[in-house]
Amino acid sequence: MEIRGLLDLEKQYAFYKAYHRDPVNILLHRLFVWPVVFTFLLLLYFTPCVSQFPLLGSLFLPLHLLTSHGLFLNLGFLLVLLFVVIDLCLDKKAGSLAAVLCLACWVGSSFLARRLGFLWAWKVVLVSQLVCWTGEALGHALFEIPVFFAMHSSWTFFLLTKLKAIWPLIQVLQTTFHYEPYEGFNASVRMKMEAQIKEWEKKQQRKTM
Template structure:
């Protein structure tokens, strides 16, 4: 699978997220997982010395692992699709800034508890979505890195398509849906052989 092949990545992820209730659950919980991870990563050491920026409202931005993660995600999304990717990169940047503000205000002793609670709730919701509604294990069990990297962008593209009819290019949605249907059919055939 090509690193920036949006159709193939979207079809892979979409084949694990085809049920509307499961998609909705992911729309609610994927970005909070990313955000709260950034809250925790705020407390990682700076990448280089003197890499702190003091903003208004007592916010201190630290160029650390959280910043690096937001940059990698943002660049990857722009590489996948320029328009939606720019929006995804902006959301990653806003998550980094706002999570930094929250983490700085809370301090580590409170922040890790908030992160733990949010992560447990969000992951539990997603596993319920897969077990109860999708009736298929999550994508992260088959491709951990791809699932973590694509999840926020998948949710963003789903929202843009659902609410605004956005397509990266004409025919994208139909092409991806055909690939999703083929992957689901192949998975069902494998399950049938496994069970017989």
């Protein structure tokens, strides 16, 4: 039931929008979310290749041609594969664009990691992750309610830390191209978002009583 809920586009997008309404906070997330994904994949470049695991190696055997170009099927690739599947399950159109961006991050981070080497790569990752997560945290701390207070479980926390990468993308598509996955989506999301806000406000009132 929990997995099904996490793949519910309306529910999860309404959850995201309920705690990302301030323009400054929205902008900060748009700026920092994808660099977090890119630099995390940069570090995962140095993890073991799937060819070292017999079962996984046989499954991805045709793709081993990529290794000649420095694209190793490591844990970063498997994580991107998971992201692609999740994004496509959420929304085929926006998910396809998110999938392309995820794959581009994997390719770009692989080339950069190969050039930098581990000694410099982990330093780049450390600095960028600190800057990006600090920027997002300040966006909530200074401009909006921290989303962490609304988390319901460890599953939600783990997946939303990545899945939110697709949410700013959908927001950009909506504001730029008036994108709507299907008719009635925006109206339904608005209703669920308002319900989320009211629920949170009620919880806050109980705590202060």
